[in-house]
Amino acid sequence: MTIASRYVEFGSREARGVSPAYERLSLAVARDDELLDLIGTLPPAKQQPNLLFGVVRLLGGPVEDPGAFHDYVLENWPVIAAEVADRATQTNEVGRCALLLPVLARLPQPLALLEVGASAGLCLYPDRYAYRYDDRPLGDGEPVLDCALTGTEPPDRLPEVVWRAGLDLNPLDVTVPADLAWLDATIWPEHAHRRARLRAAAAVAAADPPLLLRGDLVDDLPALAARAPAGATLVVLHTAVLYQVPAPRRAAFVELVRGLPGHWIANEAPEVLPYDGLPAEPGDGFHNVLALDGRPLAWTRGHGQAMTWFG
Ligand SMILES: C[S@@+](CC[C@H](N)C(=O)[O-])C[C@H]1O[C@@H](n2cnc3c(N)ncnc32)[C@H](O)[C@@H]1O
Numbered sequence: 001m002t003i004a005s006r007y008v009e010f011g012s013r014e015a016r017g018v019s020p021a022y023e024r025l026s027l028a029v030a031r032d033d034e035l036l037d038l039i040g041t042l043p044p045a046k047q048q049p050n051l052l053f054g055v056v057r058l059l060g061g062p063v064e065d066p067g068a069f070h071d072y073v074l075e076n077w078p079v080i081a082a083e084v085a086d087r088a089t090q091t092n093e094v095g096r097c098a099l100l101l102p103v104l105a106r107l108p109q110p111l112a113l114l115e116v117g118a119s120a121g122l123c124l125y126p127d128r129y130a131y132r133y134d135d136r137p138l139g140d141g142e143p144v145l146d147c148a149l150t151g152t153e154p155p156d157r158l159p160e161v162v163w164r165a166g167l168d169l170n171p172l173d174v175t176v177p178a179d180l181a182w183l184d185a186t187i188w189p190e191h192a193h194r195r196a197r198l199r200a201a202a203a204v205a206a207a208d209p210p211l212l213l214r215g216d217l218v219d220d221l222p223a224l225a226a227r228a229p230a231g232a233t234l235v236v237l238h239t240a241v242l243y244q245v246p247a248p249r250r251a252a253f254v255e256l257v258r259g260l261p262g263h264w265i266a267n268e269a270p271e272v273l274p275y276d277g278l279p280a281e282p283g284d285g286f287h288n289v290l291a292l293d294g295r296p297l298a299w300t301r302g303h304g305q306a307m308t309w310f311g
Contacts, residue, residue: 003039003047004030010049013286014302019188021064022053028066035070038077045244046084050091050186055083058185088244090172091186092119094201095194095304096239096267097126098133098147102309103265103292105155107235110162112228112262116217116253117241118166120174120183121210122201127161129201141204143197151298151309162232165211167224173212174202194303217245218252225260234262240288240302242272258294266291267300279310 001009011026026049029035039047052073053063059079062068073080104111104126113124130139132146133154172179180202187194213224221236228234236257242250250272257264266273267290270281275296281287287299290307297311 003036006047007049015188017285018302019190021189022049025049025053025063025066025069028069032066032070035073038073038081042081042084048089050089051084051087052080054089054091054182054186055080055087057189058182059083063189087182088170089186090119090168090170090182091240092122092172092183092198092201093194093240093303094122094125094129094143094197095145095147096300097123097129098131098145098304099239099267099290099298099300099307100237100265101126101131101138101159102149102152102155102307103290103297104159104235105157107159107263108233110160110232112163112232112234113161113165114221114225114228114234114236115164115166116168116221116236116238117244118168118171118210118212120172120179120202120205121164121166121212122174122198122205123237123239124164124166124210125161125201125204127158128204131155143200145197145304147304148306149309150307163211163229165213165224165227167213167215167217167220169214169216171212171214175206175209191303217241218249218256221253221256222260228262234260235265236260236262237265237267239267240269242266242268245272254294264293266294282308 007026007030011023015022015026057063061072115124128141130141130144132144133149136154139158174180183198184195267288270289278296282299286302289296290298290300298307298309300307
């Protein structure tokens, strides 16, 4: 895929209907030879629209006006390139808990949650948040996570979580202002509701910090899994992580996680974690696939705003 087509894909599938500013910006970058040349000097894994746009937001640059973005990037390229080289997209989208909940609620309780690619660990508190599946509420915490659910009944109970642990190449700490600023910068410009729920979820995590370790999802998973308490169902989970992992390491991870006790929940793009016999993707933009133990169950929208159950 060329850099231009990557930006077209992001604008027309991921951002369309979700962030007009990023849709407009991404499509403008795809037509901007000067910017494409600069982005081409970055390693392929660092050429992602989300990463570049997030870094420009972090630095206080403009992302709403493609012309102003062009000028800002040209003037500040050395600083931008250094920040991009130093960072990964670590968006910690707590809304994805609304996607995990229907599966978590059906597993034998209590649960020991182990998230790989946990970022700041905010998806490790699905039992502490509240949910609204269409107009059906569940729980009474903060934040309240809205999800349009098609094809199954919403869960009628919250899971019981007795242990929560995360593994990340670069764990973020919501009590460190610079880490919170980066998490905030990765949220798309118009998404005030996501900024508000980041703050609310950060307060939950700060009050009862998770066990969050620096490590790799293949090399360091067995040792962390071995620390899960006996008597709880171990659930290894990950959302929007494997696209950052090279294909041979992804395969090693899948083999490893299949050999662990308990259950495995994946929420990943079908290109990076393929399944046989998926039904047609709903027509309203980019989707991940939610799967339990390798069995696909639902198409899910990127920030947890909707899921279409087919499993
Ligand atoms: C896009 S974020 C998603 C965070 C979280 N799962 C969520 O959905 O909110 C991907 C995370 O995976 C982490 N990551 C990427 N490769 C990894 C690896 N090999 N081992 C552990 N973590 C990894 C990154 O550092 C980043 O924090």
